[in-house]
Amino acid sequence: MLKYIVSRILVMVPILLGIVLAIFFLLNVLPGDPVSLMMKDKIKPDVIDNLRERMRLNDPWYVRFAVYVANALKGDLGYSYRYHREVKDLIMGAFPNTVKLAFAALAISWGIGIPTGIIAAVRKGKLSDSVLMTFSLAGVSMPIFWIGLLMQYIFAYKLGALPTSGFSTLKHLILPAFVLGWSSSGGIARMVRANMLEVMKHDYIRTARSKGLGETRVVFGHALRNSMLPVVTMMASQVSWLLSGAVVTESIFAIPGLGRISVDAITNRDMPLLQGTVIFTTVLIMLSNLIADIAYGFLDPRIRYQ
Amino acid sequence: MSNLAFVKADSLVKEFSIKPEGISFMRAASVQAVSGVSFEINRGETFALVGESGCGKSTIGRLSIGLLKPTSGSVYIDGIELGSLSGSDMKRMRSKMQIIFQDPYSSLNPRMRALEIVAEPLLAHKVYSSRAQAMQESMHLLEMCGISSSLASRYAHQFSGGQRQRIGIARALALRPQYIVCDEPVSALDVSIQSQIINLLVELQEMLQLSYMFISHDLSVVRYISDRVCVMFLGKVCEIGNTNEIFGSPRHPYTKLLLEAVPKADPTQRKDKDVLLGDMPSPINPPSGCRFHTRCPYKKGICSELEPALEIKGDRSVACHFPFS
C-alpha cells in the first residue's frame, strides 16, 4: 500500500512539470513578448527595456522556465502588473472563497448525484428513473452562466429571497453553490447508475440473494461499495470540473475567487497572474487526484493487499 | 530419432515480468512460466502437453511457433532455429507452423466474414496473384473443414461454437503448414461437439501428414488423440513418453494422481480415491527442490532439497527421485 502511494506521488512529478512547461510555453513563448503586448505603445522604450531586463525576457525561454520553476518552488509566483501585488498574495486571498464555493457545490453535487444514481439504477426503466435522470442531465446540459442568470432572475429579482452577488454571508453562497453543484451532479448520477447496474449483474449479487438477504441489504451491503469505487476516482475529474465551473460562477455572482481572478487576468492581459492562477489550480487538481487514488487504494482490498 | 524430429525444443525458459501498470521505474518481479523444457515432435506425430493451469503448457505452445520469444533456449523447426531468423524469413517460416485456439469466440474477429477470416493468411503471404483465387481457396478450405460454402459469407457470431472451431482450423490450414499447435481446441465445446472436432483433427492429420502439439488438461482426450505425451507441473516436465505406456503405468507420482483424479464416466468404477492435497504452489515463488514435493504424498527428505533431473531411458523420461517402476 505504501508502495502504491509512493508510486502515485512519483508519477505526479513529471506530469506536474509537463503541465507547468505547457502553460509556460503557451503564455511565454508563443505570443511573442508579453511586455510589448501589455504596454502596447504607451511607454518609452527605455522603460520597456528596463522591464524586459527585470523580467529576464532577453534570456532564452528555457532559462526563464528554470528561473520560474525555481522561484515557484520558493513560493514566488511573480508580480501582477494590474494589481501591483505579489501573485501569491492575490491567489491566497482568493483561494478560500473558491474552496468554500467548491466544497458547498461538491456537497450539493453528491447530495443530488449519488442518491439519484442509486434510485435510478434500482428502479431502472421506471418513471422515477426517467424523471431523476432527466433532472440530473438537465443540470449538465445547461450552460452554467445561463442557469446562474436564470436563478438570479427568479430568486433574487422575482422573489427577492437571495442576494445576486457578493460573498459576505452564507446566503450569498446558496445560489452559486447550487448552480455549480447541480451542473456537476449529472456526471455523478450517470456514473453511479451505470456502475450500480453493472455491479447488480455480477454473480456475487446472485450469491447474496441466494443467502436470503433482502433487496435493501443486497443493494446497500453488497452492491453500493463496489459501485462507488469508480466514483471515488471520478472525484478528481470532478474537482477539475468544479474549478472550471467556478470561473463562470464566480464571474456571474461576482465572487472574488480564483476563477474571477483568472478571467480578470485575461481581460487585463496580466500574464503572471494568469500563469500563477492556472498553475495553482492545476496543482490543486493533481492533489485531489492523488487523494482520490489513495482513497481508492484504501477502499479496494484488491489494491490494499497487493 | 532426432533426425526425424520436425520440432525440437532445447532447454526452453520463459520469464514474464509482472509489472504494475504505468509505474515504469519500479523493479518488476518476474515469473518463470517455463523452466528448462526440452522435447521433440516427430513428423506426423501428435505430441500432447498435459498439466493443470499455470503449468506453462500454453506458453510452450506459443514459444514453439515463435509467437513468444524464449528468455533462453531455442526452438528448431525442420532444423532451422527460429531465433536466428530475420523478419522476412520468419514470415516465410510462419507458413510452416500454425495454431488453433481454445476459445471459439475470441479466436475469430467478430467484424469479419468466415471467408475473409480464412483468406487473410493467403492474402498476407500473397500466395495467389488475385484476390478471387484466394477467396476460392478459402471456400475450399472451409468445405474441407465441414463448413458448407453457402455459409461462408456469414459473420463469425452467426456460427455455433463447433462451427467456429472449424473456421479456426480452416484458417490454420490455409498456408499448408506441417506443424500445428492445438491449444485446448475442444475444452470450450459441448460434449457432443467435442468428438466432431477431434475426428476432424484426426482426419486432417492423416490426409495432410500434420504434426500436432496437442495442449489439453483433459486426459481422456489426450489419451485418445496423442502418440506421445509430456506431463508438466509448474513449468517443468514430470515425464515424457509413449501415451499408452504413460497412461498404463505412470512413473511420476503427479501423473498417477492426475490420472486418478479424472472422474470416470462409469459408476461401476467408483472408489474412494486418493485425492491430491493442497493447492498449486505459486510460480512467483516456486518450492525448493522438486517443485511437486509440497503436494506429493510419497515425498522424502531429499525431495525438498534437490531438484530431480529428467532421467532419460529410451523414449521415456521421468523427473523424480523415487519414480514408480
Add this chain to the structure above:
Amino acid sequence: MQNQEEALHADTALLRIAAMLRTDKKAAFGAVVIAIFILVALLANAVSPYDPYKIDLANRLGPMSAKHLAGTDSFGRDVLSRIFYGARISLVIGLLPSIIAILIGTALGLVSGYYGGFIDFIIMRLADIVLAFPSLLLALVIMYSLGVSLLNLFIALAVINWGVTARTVRAQTLSLREKEFVEAARACGVSDLAIMFRHILPNCIPTLLVILTLDIPEAILSEATLSFLGVGAEPPTASWGLMVSENKQFLFSQPWVAIAPGIAVLLLVISFNFLGDGLRDALDPFMSE
C-alpha cells in the same frame, strides 16, 4: 454468455441502435431534436424571418410579438433569427473539433496500446497532462495565447479533448491485442498495420461513437461559455453564448432576450446527452469489453 458475444458484433450494432431508438423515448427525442437543429442550421437563411445582423435601433429590446416571435435584442436585431444562425456555430463547434480530437486520440491510443513500451509511456503522460488541466482554464490560456477568434477556439477544443479517447482506445487495444484472433493474425504473418486497422480499430468503433456523442455536448457548452466570457466568438457573430452575454445587463427588464438563446443550448445539449446515453446502453457490451 453467448448472447454477449453475439452482441460484440458489427452489423448487429446498427440494428441495436435502431432498436434502441424505437424503445428509448428519450434517445428518440434527442435524435429528432438534433435533426431539427441540423436542418435549421443548414437552412438558416431560408427559415429565419429577418437578417440576423440587421440593426434596428428603433426596435431595441422589443417584446415577444407576432412580428418578432422571440423579441429583439439591444440593437433591435431579431432574436429568433439570431438563434437560428447560432445553431450553425454551435453545431460546427460541437462536431468538428470533437471529430478531430477523436481522430487524434484514436491514432495515439492505437499506437500506445499496440506497441507499448516507451512510446506508450510518453503518449500516456501527455494524455495525463491534458486531462489534468481544468478544460475551461486550458481553453482560456490557449485563447489568451493564440488570440480570440472562432478558428482558435476550434483549435483549442481539438487540442483539449483527445485525452479521453486516447486512454479509452489504448485500453481497448490492450485487451483486443490479447484476443486470440489477433494472435492468429500474427501467427499468419499479418503486418502490424493491417492488424491495427483490420482487427483492432473496427472493434473500437462503437466505443468511439459513444465517446463522440458525449464530447459533442461538452464542446457546445464550452463554445457557449467561452463566448459568454468574451474569449470565443466575437460580436456581432450570432453565437448563443455571446447573445446571452450581450443581453445579460437587461436581464431584469427584458429577461427573455438573455434567456432564449440559453434554451436553445439546453435543448441541443440535452438532446445529445439523451442520444449518447441511449447509445451507451445499446452498445454496452462493447464498452465493458
Add this chain to the structure above:
Amino acid sequence: MQSVLEIKGLTTHIKTKAGTIVPVNGVSLSVLKGEIVGIVGESGCGKSMMAMSVLQLLPAAGKIVDGQALFEGADLLGMNKRQMRSIRGDKISMVFQEPMSSLNPTMKVGKQVSESLILHTKASRAEAKERTVQIFQEVGIPDAQRRYNSYPHQLSGGLRQRVMIGLALALKPALMIADEPTTALDVTIEAQILKLMKGMQAASNTSIILITHNLGIIAELCSYVYVMYAGQIMEQAPVFELFAEPKHPYTQGLLKSLPMLGEHREKLHAIPGSVPNLASLPPGCSFCPRCDIATSACYTLKPGLEKISEARKARCLLYSKGVAL
C-alpha cells in the same frame, strides 16, 4: 423414502431480443432425503435456469409461467418474497460455477459467511464469527482463523470454492443446489471439492442437486440422473442403469462420444449438428435433427416422457405406445 423437493411441470419463459424462449419446458423431478441427484446437459439446455427458477433467482427477463416446486409440503413458486428469502440460504442453498465472481470482492470471506448466519439464526456477531471459523475448518480451509479475514482475491480457486461450499452448508440446509461447482477448477482441485461435497453430504444428510455437463462427475457422485436437452428432460434413470443401458438416442450418443481413459478406440462416435438454439426448435422431437434413428414421425410428433420401468423414463417415440415408427 420421503422426498425433499418435488418439481412438477415447471415451465419458465425468458424474453430475449429474438422473442420468448422456453429454457425450462414442463420439467418434473424429485429429490429424496439425503440423495444426490444429477442433472446433466449441454450448454443452453436449461439446467441452470431450472435451478434459478426453483429459488426464484431468475434474471429480470425470466418468468415462471407454470408448475409447482413442493419443498417440505409448501409450493416455493407460490411464495412471496419474504417467505422465499427465509428459505434461501437457510433451507435451500446454492453453489455456483465461478467461485471468484460469486464472492463479493470487497468483503472479507468470513463476513460473507457470517452474514448469512446472523440473518437466519439471529446469532450475535461474535457467535457467527466463531461458527464461521468452525465451518471453514470443516470444509478443509487451512488456518481458518486467519482466512476469516481474507478477501476473495487472496485465496486460490479451490479455497474460494470451499468458502462457497461452507456458505452453502453453514445452516445445514435440507437441499443444496450445486451448479457446475467444479467446472472452473483444475482436475486435482475438482477431485478435492467433489470429495468434500460427498463427505459433507454424508455427514449432514443434505440432499444435493448436482448440475453439470460432465458425465464423469455424474457417474462418481449421483444416485439418480436426469438428462436435459432443449429445456426438457429426455431421460431419467438410476445412475447405474443409465450408464449401463442408456435408453434415449441422445444419452446413447453422449456416452458413445466420450473418449474413455482406459481404451483407445479407432474413431469417436460423434453426434452430428449443433447444440440446439432455443429460439428456433423443430416442431417435433427437439433432438430429431441430430438423431441417427429419427423417422418422419419424429419430425412431426412431440414425444412424451414415457415410463419404461419402475424407475426409468425416456422422451422418445421408441417408447411411446401406439406410435408406428
